[in-house]
Amino acid sequence: MLVLAVGLSLAVGTRPVPLAEVVHALTRPDPSSIAEAAVRSRIPTTIAGLLVGAALGMGGALMQGMARNPLADPGLLGVNSGASLFVVLGMAFFGLSAPLQFVWLALAGAAIAMLLGYGAATASPSGATPITLALAGASVTAIASSIISGILIVNTTTLNSFRYWQLGSLTAASPAALVQLSGFLAVGAVIALVAMPWLNALALGDDAARSLGVRVGMTRALSTLATVLLCGTAAALVGPIAFVGLAVPHAVRVLAGTDYRWIVPLSALGGAAFLLVCDVVGRLLTRPSTLEVGIVTAVAGAPVFIALLRWRRTVGV
Amino acid sequence: MTAVREALGADLRTVRVRRRRRDAVVLSVLALAVGCLGALALMFGARFTPPADVLDVLLGRPVPGASFAVGELRLPRTIGAILAGAAFGLGGTIFQTVLRNVLASPDVIGINSGASAAAIIALGVFGASGPVVAGSAIAGALLTAALVWFLAYQGGLSGIRFALVGIAVGAALQAIIGFVLTRSNVTQAQQAVVWMTGSLSRSLWDQLQPLAPVLAVLLLVALIAGRDLPVLRLGDDVAASLGVRVRRLKLVLILCAVVLVATATAVTGPIAFVAFLSGPIAMRITRHGQAVPAVAALIGAVIVLGADLIGQQLLSTAMPVGVVTGVLGAPYLLWLLMTGRTRA
Numbered sequence: 001m002l003v004l005a006v007g008l009s010l011a012v013g014t015r016p017v018p019l020a021e022v023v024h025a026l027t028r029p030d031p032s033s034i035a036e037a038a039v040r041s042r043i044p045t046t047i048a049g050l051l052v053g054a055a056l057g058m059g060g061a062l063m064q065g066m067a068r069n070p071l072a073d074p075g076l077l078g079v080n081s082g083a084s085l086f087v088v089l090g091m092a093f094f095g096l097s098a099p100l101q102f103v104w105l106a107l108a109g110a111a112i113a114m115l116l117g118y119g120a121a122t123a124s125p126s127g128a129t130p131i132t133l134a135l136a137g138a139s140v141t142a143i144a145s146s147i148i149s150g151i152l153i154v155n156t157t158t159l160n161s162f163r164y165w166q167l168g169s170l171t172a173a174s175p176a177a178l179v180q181l182s183g184f185l186a187v188g189a190v191i192a193l194v195a196m197p198w199l200n201a202l203a204l205g206d207d208a209a210r211s212l213g214v215r216v217g218m219t220r221a222l223s224t225l226a227t228v229l230l231c232g233t234a235a236a237l238v239g240p241i242a243f244v245g246l247a248v249p250h251a252v253r254v255l256a257g258t259d260y261r262w263i264v265p266l267s268a269l270g271g272a273a274f275l276l277v278c279d280v281v282g283r284l285l286t287r288p289s290t291l292e293v294g295i296v297t298a299v300a301g302a303p304v305f306i307a308l309l310r311w312r313r314t315v316g317v
Numbered sequence: 318m319t320a321v322r323e324a325l326g327a328d329l330r331t332v333r334v335r336r337r338r339r340d341a342v343v344l345s346v347l348a349l350a351v352g353c354l355g356a357l358a359l360m361f362g363a364r365f366t367p368p369a370d371v372l373d374v375l376l377g378r379p380v381p382g383a384s385f386a387v388g389e390l391r392l393p394r395t396i397g398a399i400l401a402g403a404a405f406g407l408g409g410t411i412f413q414t415v416l417r418n419v420l421a422s423p424d425v426i427g428i429n430s431g432a433s434a435a436a437i438i439a440l441g442v443f444g445a446s447g448p449v450v451a452g453s454a455i456a457g458a459l460l461t462a463a464l465v466w467f468l469a470y471q472g473g474l475s476g477i478r479f480a481l482v483g484i485a486v487g488a489a490l491q492a493i494i495g496f497v498l499t500r501s502n503v504t505q506a507q508q509a510v511v512w513m514t515g516s517l518s519r520s521l522w523d524q525l526q527p528l529a530p531v532l533a534v535l536l537l538v539a540l541i542a543g544r545d546l547p548v549l550r551l552g553d554d555v556a557a558s559l560g561v562r563v564r565r566l567k568l569v570l571i572l573c574a575v576v577l578v579a580t581a582t583a584v585t586g587p588i589a590f591v592a593f594l595s596g597p598i599a600m601r602i603t604r605h606g607q608a609v610p611a612v613a614a615l616i617g618a619v620i621v622l623g624a625d626l627i628g629q630q631l632l633s634t635a636m637p638v639g640v641v642t643g644v645l646g647a648p649y650l651l652w653l654l655m656t657g658r659t660r661a
Contacts, residue, residue, distance in 0.1 A: 123655045134420060135654055139647040142589055146643025149514040150636055156503055163498045163506055242488045291496075298492030302485040306468050309481055 048173035049276040049293070052238050055185050055230040057271020058192050060245025061252070061264045062230075065199035066223035067133045073246035074114075074231035077133065078140035080240035082113020083232065084166055085144040092151050092158040102165065103177045103236040107184070110232030113140050118224050127206075168239035168294025170279050181233050188229030192264055195222040199260040241294045243301040244271050250308055274301075340612075343602055347615035351399060354622040358395045361630050362386055389522065397520025397584050398625055398638070399618045400532040402591060404581035406617020407539050407610060409592025410599065411574035414546050414609075415567050416479050422593040423578045426483025429587035430490035431461025432579060436586070437494050437509045441501035450512070451524060451583035458579030461486060466571075515588035515639030517625050524584060532580050536614065539573040543610035546570065588624075588639045590646030591617050597653070620646075 059074045074080070086109025090096040096105070117140040121132040152159040165172070198219040201209040206216050231245065248271045249263060256262040275293065278300060282291035359371045366383045373380045374387040409422045423429055435457025439445040445453070469482040494513070498506045511518075545566055548556045553563050578592065599613035624641040632641075 120651045120655055125656075132654055136651060138420075138425070138593075139650040139654070142643045142647040142650075146514075146589060146640045146647070149510055150640040150644075152510045153507065153514065153637065153640075154634055156507055159507055159510060160503050163495070167495050167499060242492065243485075246484075246488075292499075295492040295496050298488045302489035305485045306482055309478060309485075310468070310471060 044173065044175045044178065045170045045279070046276065048170045048178060048238060049279050050272045051178070051182065051185055052170070052173070052234040052241070053244060053272035053275030054268040055188065055234040055271070056241060056244040056275070057248040057252075057267035057269075058189060058264055059227045059231040059234070060247075060271070061249040061260070061267035062192055062195070062199070062223045062227050063245065064249050065196070065260050065263070066202060066220050068203060068205075073243075074227055075141075075240070075242055075245065077137035077227075078113035078117045078144065079110045079228070079231045080235050080242070081141040081144035081148075082109040082111075082116075083107070083235035084162075084240055085109050085113070085148055087165060088148050088151050088158060088162055091161055092155050100174065100177055100180075103181060106236035107181070107232045110235050111228045113144060114224065114228050114232070116140050118220075122220075165239050167292040168241040168297075169290075169292040170238055170275075171290075172239055173237040177237055181237060184229050184233045188226045188233070189268070191222055191226040192230065195219055195226060196260045196264040199223070199264075200258075203258065203260070239294060241275070242298045243305070244275055244297055247301045247305040247308075248274055250305065254308060340603060343612055344615065347612060347619060351615060351618050351622065354619060354626065355395050355399060358398065358622060358626055359387055359391050361626070362391050393522045393525050394517050394520045394625070395622070396529060397525055398517055398621045400529055400536070401517075401520075401581040401585045401588070402618035402621030403536055403614040404532055404577040404617070405588060405591040405621070406595030406599075407536060407543070407614040408574040408578040408581070409594075409617075410596035410610060410613040411539065411543060411546065411570050412592070413596045414549055415570055415574075417550075418477060418480055419593075419597065421480045421483070422596075423574070424587060424589065424592050425487075426480055427465060427485075427487030427490060428458050428462050428483075428575065428578055429582065430487040430494070431464075432458035432582040433513045433587060434490040434493050434497075435460075436512055437497050440509050440512065441497045441505045444505070447524065448527075451528070454583040454586075455579045458582055459575060461490070462571075462575040462579075511637060512586045513639075514637045515586040515642070516637030517585055517621075518637070519586075520584055528580055528584050532577070532584075535573060535577050535580065539570070539577060540610055540614065542566065542569050542573060546610050585621075586639065588621060589643035590650075591620050591642055594646050594650060595620065 056074070059079075063074055063077065083106035086105040087102050090101065090105045096102065117133070117136040120139070121127075121136040124132045124136075126132060148162075152162065198209070198214045201212045201214040202216065202219055204212075209216050209219075234241065249267045252263050252266045252270050256266050275297065278296040279293040281300065282293050282296040285291050285296075356368070356371070359375075360366050360368060364386070366387055370380045370383045371387055374384055375392075380387075405423075409424075412421050412423055412426070413419055420426075432454040436450045436454040439450045439453040443449075465479065465483045465486050468486070469479040471478070494509075498509060501509070545556070545561050548559055548561050549563070549566070551559075556566075557563050595613040595617040596609065598616050599609045602616075603609055603612055620642060621638060624645065625638040627645075628636040628638050628641040
């Protein structure tokens with residue numbers, strides 16, 4: 001399914017290219033062909049879709065596991081709003097406009113927002129429970145979005161650039177940024193794979209996990225670190241994309257059950273496929289222009305997610 | 318034996334009397350706070366108006382230099398702040414109590430997004446203004462609430478499912494808002510951002526006249542229906558065994574809350590955190606459930622009035638009330654969380 005999504009992502013666009021030619025372009029490049037040039041121009045977008053989708057899916061799965069909360073979503077913990085806030089501050093006060101500069105700002109913002117939310121939840125007497133995490137995340141999000149609207153109201157120039165950034169688009173990821181940041185994604189993925197067996201124990205409750213010899217605090221800290229790296233980088237590369245992290249792990253759970261050793265890697269694959277398909281749909285819907293993938297994921301993802309909620313009770317609600 | 322029972326009865330009675338006294342004190346202090354903040358809001362504006370002049374304007378006597386500023390600008394703004402604040406506070410508490418989940422407040426479950434999306438489509442796509450925008454906001458909020466209810470209802474209403482469906486619907490609506498923002502011109506986009514932030518600058522007589530009576534009546538109805546709200550906190554079965562018609566009460570309350578929040582949003586736009594925080598604050602102040610609905614309504618009014626005063630008077634650049642409530646409300650919630658004073 002993922003392979004098919006990659007193929008589609010390379011083939012579909014303002015100028016459609018048959019799949020056979022796509023394969024040809026990849027295996028025996030012919031510099032003079034316009035079709036192949038179109039395919040080549042779609043390669044960075046497709047790679048961005050793969051990496052970001054996988055990162056968001058994995059990050060979402062980790063969050064839901066560590067917070068034991070089907071509501072947990074990296075966006076709910078303030079990752080996207082932190083990234084957005086720093087980008088807006090950079091635009092408004094330092095006059096930044098180059099995407100490569102945004103990348104680092106967004107990454108820093110995402111990390112700070114998430115650590116703040118996570119720290120506040122951990123500092124509360126009841127510790128980082130599902131409820132404290134959700135409330136802390138909501139507060140951080142609210143602070144960030146209030147400051148953002150305060151700035152946007154008085155600063156039209158910033159509003160003008162920010163409104164495009166905040167949609168979330170795969171074409172926003174430049175090849176240079178992809179190369180620079182793929183290291184973060186790799187480290188995040190490795191940490192996620194290390195931490196995922198412990199999430200199974202965590203699902204039984206903190207006390208049960210402790211009695212099984214799992215270090216609960218350590219697991220939560222590692223999962224948070226991995227989520228910051230994965231989702232912060234994703235937001236930095238393509239802007240805030242809602243919903244992939246929330247919906248994909250739920251969909252995966254329907255297929256793969258409750259074992260996090262399956263859920264985390266499958267969420268990565270599922271996230272990548274979902275994001276690419278959404279991107280292709282966005283290109284098809286409004287040809288010859290394109291619809292930003294962030295819009296498609298939310299508008300298409302919401303009904304799927306609600307249907308899952310109604311259809312299956314295994315998601316725990 | 319009888320002596321023990323009598324002693325227990327006496328204890329219960331003193332507890333009840335003490336609680337009732339505490340409720341009365343809390344309610345009157347809050348009402349006083351609303352009055353004082355309202356008076357301040359009438360006196361301060363671009364220029365200071367002495368209390369005597371304000372009183373004259375309120376009594377309908379023409380005062381040169383103050384009649385317009387106080388009577389036409391500050392008075393509707395203040396009334397709008399009080400009504401909208403009370404509506405958000407009460408509406409939020411009703412949602413949180415009926416669905417028994419703090420996260421199920423109208424700002425989290427997409428009702429605000431629905432109002433915003435409809436208003437912004439009216440502003441950005443159709444270039445509408447004034448009453449049309451307000452009307453579409455109400456329609457948007459009601460439609461969203463109906464949609465979330467319909468999608469989440471499955472042989473009963475679970476708070477967490479309601480919240481999840483609401484968040485999903487809200488996310489889709491946010492994406493639509495983002496889309497409209499990029500496809501309209503910058504001026505319209507800026508208007509839209511101001512609208513979404515929640516501000517009292519549109520709270521003028523022509524906007525208020527149709528909506529204020531609706532809000533006032535709804536507040537009354539919700540307060541009366543909300544008398545049994547504390548009983549619902551005990552759970553459906555206990556409430557039913559205490560003689561409450563649970564299903565009907567829930568339906569009436571939620572309907573009231575939705576229309577309250579929708580109408581208030583039409584006046585001010587969504588104001589961050591008022592609906593979300595008023596209930597938990599009311600719980601903390603009263604320490605028990607009985608007076609929570611009325612207290613939450615007053616707290617909502619105090620928050621909006623106070624935040625607007627801060628935004629207009631204390632900041633170097635005037636900021637809409639929604640920015641202030643967000644920036645102040647969120648750290649407060651974090652503090653509550655870290656000191657362990659939220660009983661979620």
